Amino acid sequence: MCGIVGYIGHREAYPIIIEGLKRLEYRGYDSAGIALFDGNDLKISKTKGKVSDLEQRSEQEITKNGSLGIGHTRWATHGVPNDVNSHPHASNSGDLAIIHNGIIENYDALKKELISRGYTFQSDTDTEVLINLIEDVKKKENVKLGKAIQIALNQVIGAYAIAVFDKTKPGEVVIARLGSPLAVGIGKDEFFIASDASPFIEYTKNAIYLEDEEMAIIRLGKDIKIRKIKDDSLVDPYVQELQMNLEQIEKGGYDHFMLKEIHEQPRAIRDTYRGRLLRDKAIIKMAGVEDNMKKFLNADRIIIVACGTSWHAGLVAEYIFEEFSRIPVEVEYASEFRYRNPVITEKDVVIAISQSGETADTLAAIKLAKSKGAFVFGVCNVVGSSIARETDAGAYTHAGPEIGVASTKAFTTQITVLTLMALRLARAKGTMSSSDFRLHIQELELIPQKVEQLLKVDEHVKDIAKQYLLSTNCLYLGRGYNFPVALEGALKLKEISYIHAEGYPAAEMKHGPIALIDDRMPVIVIATSKGHYEKVVSNIQEIKSRKGKIIAIVTKGDTAVKEIADHVIEIPESEEAFSPLLTTIPLQLLSYHIAVMRNCNVDQPRNLAKSVTVE
Ligand code: F6R
Numbered sequence: 001m002c003g004i005v006g007y008i009g010h011r012e013a014y015p016i017i018i019e020g021l022k023r024l025e026y027r028g029y030d031s032a033g034i035a036l037f038d039g040n041d042l043k044i045s046k047t048k049g050k051v052s053d054l055e056q057r058s059e060q061e062i063t064k065n066g067s068l069g070i071g072h073t074r075w076a077t078h079g080v081p082n083d084v085n086s087h088p089h090a091s092n093s094g095d096l097a098i099i100h101n102g103i104i105e106n107y108d109a110l111k112k113e114l115i116s117r118g119y120t121f122q123s124d125t126d127t128e129v130l131i132n133l134i135e136d137v138k139k140k141e142n143v144k145l146g147k148a149i150q151i152a153l154n155q156v157i158g159a160y161a162i163a164v165f166d167k168t169k170p171g172e173v174v175i176a177r178l179g180s181p182l183a184v185g186i187g188k189d190e191f192f193i194a195s196d197a198s199p200f201i202e203y204t205k206n207a208i209y210l211e212d213e214e215m216a217i218i219r220l221g222k223d224i225k226i227r228k229i230k231d232d233s234l235v236d237p238y239v240q241e242l243q244m245n246l247e248q249i250e251k252g253g254y255d256h257f258m259l260k261e262i263h264e265q266p267r268a269i270r271d272t273y274r275g276r277l278l279r280d281k282a283i284i285k286m287a288g289v290e291d292n293m294k295k296f297l298n299a300d301r302i303i304i305v306a307c308g309t310s311w312h313a314g315l316v317a318e319y320i321f322e323e324f325s326r327i328p329v330e331v332e333y334a335s336e337f338r339y340r341n342p343v344i345t346e347k348d349v350v351i352a353i354s355q356s357g358e359t360a361d362t363l364a365a366i367k368l369a370k371s372k373g374a375f376v377f378g379v380c381n382v383v384g385s386s387i388a389r390e391t392d393a394g395a396y397t398h399a400g401p402e403i404g405v406a407s408t409k410a411f412t413t414q415i416t417v418l419t420l421m422a423l424r425l426a427r428a429k430g431t432m433s434s435s436d437f438r439l440h441i442q443e444l445e446l447i448p449q450k451v452e453q454l455l456k457v458d459e460h461v462k463d464i465a466k467q468y469l470l471s472t473n474c475l476y477l478g479r480g481y482n483f484p485v486a487l488e489g490a491l492k493l494k495e496i497s498y499i500h501a502e503g504y505p506a507a508e509m510k511h512g513p514i515a516l517i518d519d520r521m522p523v524i525v526i527a528t529s530k531g532h533y534e535k536v537v538s539n540i541q542e543i544k545s546r547k548g549k550i551i552a553i554v555t556k557g558d559t560a561v562k563e564i565a566d567h568v569i570e571i572p573e574s575e576e577a578f579s580p581l582l583t584t585i586p587l588q589l590l591s592y593h594i595a596v597m598r599n600c601n602v603d604q605p606r607n608l609a610k611s612v613t614v615e
Pocket of ligand 1: 307308309310311353354355356357358359362405406407408491492495610611612
């Protein structure tokens with residue numbers, strides 16, 4: 001977590017850094033800061049709060065001139081969010097400034113050692129320890145900044161993406177990465193540094209993504225030099241052309257990124273299957289699957305590892321893979337999987353799902369699975385992300401940048417990719433007849449237009465939201481393919497509106513949660529016509545007879561549920577296996593409207609960050 005931005009070149013650094021930090025606020029937003037070299041001296045301004053608070057603070061604190069600077073937006077790990085713990089941090093001499101995304105695990109031992117050598121610390125952060133360690137090495141060994149950073153990083157245990165400059169050598173910035181992302185935008189006589197490419201997209205389309213254990217020395221008027229931190233060997237820079245554009249990372253007239261991203265789903269799902277689902281030829285083509293078909297066909301089982309919403313997409317995929325391709329599937333929280341001693345063999349295929357491609361637990365689970373010989377396939381949204389690079393093969397979701405912290409289009413596009421995979425494998429294994437396959441791909445191709453139609457329920461959902469915005473608890477129920485959607489609906493509500501919500505398989509209600517039902521409990525029930533409908537209707541009746549309030553998601557044309565539910569939201573008819581792509585839409589809208597009506601910060605809910613790069 002945390003977002004970092006840097007600039008060295010011929011423009012004013014301040015506006016580039018501030019705008020860049022705003023684009024990276026999804027990574028953390030409990031404090032922000034900037035360090036500028038104004039031509040004479042190092043100036044730092046930092047504050048608890050958001051980048052907008054930093055703008056106000058820096059107005060009074062610093063002159064905003066200078067073409068060299070670094071900035072940071074924080075998600076606190078060591079030390080509470082306050083002004084002092086905010087980044088950038090300066091070294092004791094005041095010469096060096098650093099920004100850091102990650103955690104230095106052995107900071108305590110390093111700090112004690114530095115204190116014994118006379119260093120003093122203002123903050124509780126691990127980052128201030130690192131910059132003083134760098135300064136100490138630089139002085140002791142009498143080496144240049146790059147070398148000092150390299151020596152210091154070899155003493156450090158943990159994860160980092162850092163950018164450092166020395167006010168006595170203002171033509172240079174040194175950056176390094178281990179476990180946290182770092183991109184460098186290459187302009188004409190200027191360089192941009194950032195956690196992802198969004199801060200510099202309007203300035204250059206050429207970027208280098210640093211790999212783990214690499215550092216780069218960026219000097220004005222010279223080429224960028226990339227080296228391995230461990231052995232100092234030189235690395236050839238690989239310059240990529242960015243596909244992203246500015247429109248994708250702006251709100252485009254919507255009040256919030258989350259709402260924009262909910263409405264983008266028809267386009268996003270189409271982009272996910274574009275070029276893969278070829279209806280005329282009745283085939284599905286996915287390079288990552290084709291190239292590794294033997295691995296999939298010989299697999300004893302598929303293990304899906306992911307966190308949060310991506311884990312919910314994995315649960316939907318479990319139902320789909322087992323139904324279509326008849327491959328046993330296990331779905332694991334990456335954070336649990338990595339710390340168990342899981343039985344994994346070379347005949348296992350591990351699918352890692354991650355929107356950001358940077359989630360630390362998912363990354364660690366991948367490394368564990370690979371070390372045991374499993375073939376690992378990644379389903380990521382962010383192109384070039386750590387998980388995309390660490391996996392043996394993969395498929396991108398092509399959802400476009402997701403900026404709202406609560407995942408929406410990432411979820412539906414993940415399900416789309418996994419459905420395409422399951423269908424492709426079903427054909428290869430012969431577990432689905434060609435006529436069924438054809439019908440399924442026709443159905444899947446219709447989903448975006450059904451989502452478009454469904455998004456028209458927005459005003460109706462808003463009316464329902466008005467009636468429940470003061471609830472303190474909420475229950476979400478679903479069965480089969482829609483049980484994971486119930487979990488996802490509950491997660492969406494709790495993370496952005498702070499209302500406690502639980503998702504349950506509908507049939508499990510009678511084993512405990514039914515005790516919670518009273519006239520103040522809204523229960524959102526997914527009751528699609530092909531999804532164990534009669535059983536779910538009985539569950540609804542059980543809730544009604546205990547005075548619970550029912551908000552039902554039903555298939556168009558439903559009559560039975562309409563008679564007993566307090567509210568119904570209709571979704572278009574579809575194949576049950578594809579219904580999660582539809583049922584999830586009104587649940588996203590419901591959470592969104594409730595959160596807006598409760599005056600919550602929908603795009604940046606408290607305590608959260610978009611990219612969870614810590615354990
Ligand atoms: C919830 C949400 C999180 C993420 C989780 C995994 O709306 O966004 O639960 O799904 O942190 O993130 P990724 O998919 O980036 O690995």
